[in-house]
Amino acid sequence: MKKLILLFVLLHTAVFAYTHDDLIRDYRAENYKSVCTKSAVFYKNLEKNEEILSIIGDACAKIDYINPLGYIVRGLISTPKFRENGSYFATLVLQKKLIYQFMNDGIELKNLRLPRSEHVLSVVFEHLATYNYTKIGEKIVIKTDSKEYIVWISSKQKRVVHVEEYQHGKKIKTHRYL
Amino acid sequence: MNNIQFEELERRVHVIKLKSYLKRSVFILLLCSIIFLGYKYILTNRETKTEVIQEEHKKVEAPKQIKKVEVKVMKIEPKKSIKKILSIEKKPLYETIKLSPTITIPHEEIVDIEVEEDVAAKEDVAAEIDVVVEPKRKKNFSFQVREVKSEEALLERFKTAHDFESAVALANLYFEKQKYKKSIEWSKKASKLNPDDEVAWIIFAKSKYALGDKNGALRSLKLYLGYYSSDEAQKLLRLYKGKK
Numbered sequence: 468m469k470k471l472i473l474l475f476v477l478l479h480t481a482v483f484a485y486t487h488d489d490l491i492r493d494y495r496a497e498n499y500k501s502v503c504t505k506s507a508v509f510y511k512n513l514e515k516n517e518e519i520l521s522i523i524g525d526a527c528a529k530i531d532y533i534n535p536l537g538y539i540v541r542g543l544i545s546t547p548k549f550r551e552n553g554s555y556f557a558t559l560v561l562q563k564k565l566i567y568q569f570m571n572d573g574i575e576l577k578n579l580r581l582p583r584s585e586h587v588l589s590v591v592f593e594h595l596a597t598y599n600y601t602k603i604g605e606k607i608v609i610k611t612d613s614k615e616y617i618v619w620i621s622s623k624q625k626r627v628v629h630v631e632e633y634q635h636g637k638k639i640k641t642h643r644y645l
Numbered sequence: 646m647n648n649i650q651f652e653e654l655e656r657r658v659h660v661i662k663l664k665s666y667l668k669r670s671v672f673i674l675l676l677c678s679i680i681f682l683g684y685k686y687i688l689t690n691r692e693t694k695t696e697v698i699q700e701e702h703k704k705v706e707a708p709k710q711i712k713k714v715e716v717k718v719m720k721i722e723p724k725k726s727i728k729k730i731l732s733i734e735k736k737p738l739y740e741t742i743k744l745s746p747t748i749t750i751p752h753e754e755i756v757d758i759e760v761e762e763d764v765a766a767k768e769d770v771a772a773e774i775d776v777v778v779e780p781k782r783k784k785n786f787s788f789q790v791r792e793v794k795s796e797e798a799l800l801e802r803f804k805t806a807h808d809f810e811s812a813v814a815l816a817n818l819y820f821e822k823q824k825y826k827k828s829i830e831w832s833k834k835a836s837k838l839n840p841d842d843e844v845a846w847i848i849f850a851k852s853k854y855a856l857g858d859k860n861g862a863l864r865s866l867k868l869y870l871g872y873y874s875s876d877e878a879q880k881l882l883r884l885y886k887g888k889k
Binding site for chain 2: 474487491494495515516517518519521522524525528545546548549551552554555556558580581582583584585593594596597599
């Protein structure tokens with residue numbers, strides 16, 4: 468009986484295992500959520516293929532799953548391209564934590580200079596660190612040439628930081644960070 | 646035996662019967678699940694194989710003469726989802742480094758291998774051995790491609806990606822350079838990564854033959870043909886048998 472149960476579990480694992488090919492297929496199809504959520508088995512088990520790690524990191528960054536990037540950065544070491552990817556992901560983690568701390572505790576971000584990128588976290592951080600924003604009530608409004616960002620924190624027990632992206636007056640996306 | 650004892654006994658028998666039924670039903674349920682999962686696994690595998698055969702159907706072209714291998718990579722405009730993020734034009738709020746991720750999908754480089762006339766026509770064996778590395782079929786999507794110029798670049802690529810294409814390209818490169826031992830080593834690595842592919846096996850057999858190990862070459866070809874069918878491998882086997 469025990470052997471049967473074990474066999475059942477092993478077969479189930481083998482049939483539904485997520486492979487590199489599945490990951491690449493999902494990434495090409497822009498199923499970033501699928502890539503990020505199902506690839507935990509790779510980065511938690513010290514995946515060595517840095518191209519795969521970069522793909523996972525990019526997918527997670529695109530859907531605002533920033534926490535897994537902390538696992539991914541440790542494998543990105545061999546070439547300048549991968550090291551830059553590692554620094555990019557590590558920067559996003561730090562920026563997210565600092566913005567969260569800023570919104571919760573009002574810490575001083577002045578004179579903090581982190582690498583820039585095109586990610587929304589970097590844009591928001593850059594403006595917060597240079598006082599380039601307006602505060603309207605409890606919300607922070609950031610204006611750039613092409614977009615507007617409204618940053619606010621929820622008042623519920625799990626205080627989630629929301630970053631709403633607006634373009635030409637219309638909300639195009641909401642990012643949530645915990 | 647009085648009534649109470651009899652009832653107690655009946656109750657025990659009932660419990661034992663229940664346990665037995667439960668065990669049987671769990672066993673049947675597990676068996677059905679195993680059969681269903683096995684069926685699903687076979688189905689998934691079959692679909693994947695069909696897709697692979699349809700998408701990556703190879704044409705084996707045997708050029709008549711050995712030529713120098715020149716590896717060219719077709720540059721294709723990257724799709725917007727897979728590209729280096731361009732720097733913004735406006736002045737930054739403070740001076741700092743700019744980071745942007747570079748994402749490349751493994752196994753997706755087009756390697757266009759052209760063959761030209763070779764000096765190694767001296768050896769009878771070399772003159773008859775055709776280098777057959779099929780150009781990869783172009784796919785519809787676009788992606789970023791790196792130029793593969795040298796042995797060092799291929800080695801570095803294999804170090805990071807551990808992919809079949811790099812291994813087989815290295816095996817082919819060493820074969821062309823007449824470094825047959827290294828060619829054997831890399832074709833073995835390539836065949837471990839993708840045992841189905843005939844190219845690695847063919848390079849292995851040709852390298853063995855070039856080193857004078859005709860029996861080794863014949864053995865490897867027969868072994869491969871025992872599991873897979875391949876016109877090119879058959880041709881090579883007939884050629885080597887004829888020369889024996």
